[in-house]
């Protein structure tokens with residue numbers, strides 16, 4: 001049985017490599033991290049566990065199929081950390097019907113089935129998160145992906161994160177790189193209040209662009225969280 005926080009869409013992928021692409025999200029419940037600024041605490045904090053559904057792989061894919069009207073698209077597996085659980089059957093079922101699967105993870109747990117993803121999005125956490133990356137475990141995730149497309153997406157809140165992101169990215173010169181400014185007003189775990197400090201978010205995006213360009217760091221694509229610009233902190237979009 002899989003612990004699922006929510007399945008929603010179709011919406012657009014708001015972040016990273018395939019920003020703007022239609023997708024259905026499957027948000028897994030549970031995470032081995034607890035980032036200070038996590039925007040998905042309802043999928044992380046165990047106090048919300050009672051709201052997570054227990055579904056088998058066929059139920060999960062049936063809901064994806066229902067939401068997408070049976071027309072194949074790329075499904076986004078996120079969380080929480082979806083790598084805690086075994087999504088190999090969901091992926092196999094979906095692929096047999098023409099669906100593709102992207103997955104977002106911090107890179108703390110490697111899974112053999114990462115090689116089935118398109119793409120694997122690895123998002124190592126900078127110092128502001130409060131976590132320290134275990135690079136051996138992270139390397140194992142890159143290795144598990146094998147030939148599958150793999151990209152790096154790093155969230156940056158401040159100068160320390162920026163310097164850290166450059167070092168982290170330098171470890172993987174072969175991987176396409178995306179950087180995004182942090183949302184410093186993530187939803188609180190209990191709130192359905194979608195309000196965000198939009199001016200502050202835009203200021204941080206401009207700060208990150210200016211800083212990266214002035215530094216002549218030309219390898220990353222610098223992207224906002226598009227869904228936050230449109231819908232703020234609203235859930236299920």
Ligand SMILES: C[S@@+](CC[C@H](N)C(=O)[O-])C[C@H]1O[C@@H](n2cnc3c(N)ncnc32)[C@H](O)[C@@H]1O
Nearest residue numbers: 037038039040079080104105106123182183186
């Ligand atoms: C909620 S996480 C779930 C997947 C996985 N646990 C991870 O962190 O990659 C999805 C993405 O949202 C990013 N994210 C989380 N909170 C954020 C915030 N406050 N501002 C910007 N990005 C955030 C994460 O860094 C990650 O890239």
Ligand SMILES: Nc1nc2[nH]cc(C(=O)O)c2c(=O)[nH]1
Nearest residue numbers: 011012013014015078227237
């Ligand atoms: N539209 C939209 N794009 C996203 N990209 C990554 C998300 C996530 O929470 O993993 C996310 C999300 O929650 N919604």
Ligand code: SF4
Nearest residue numbers: 031033034035038080
């Ligand atoms: S790793 Fe991802 S889901 Fe887990 S706490 Fe950090 S941002 Fe949230």
Ligand SMILES: [Mg+2]
Nearest residue numbers: 039040078225
């Ligand atoms: Mg999100």
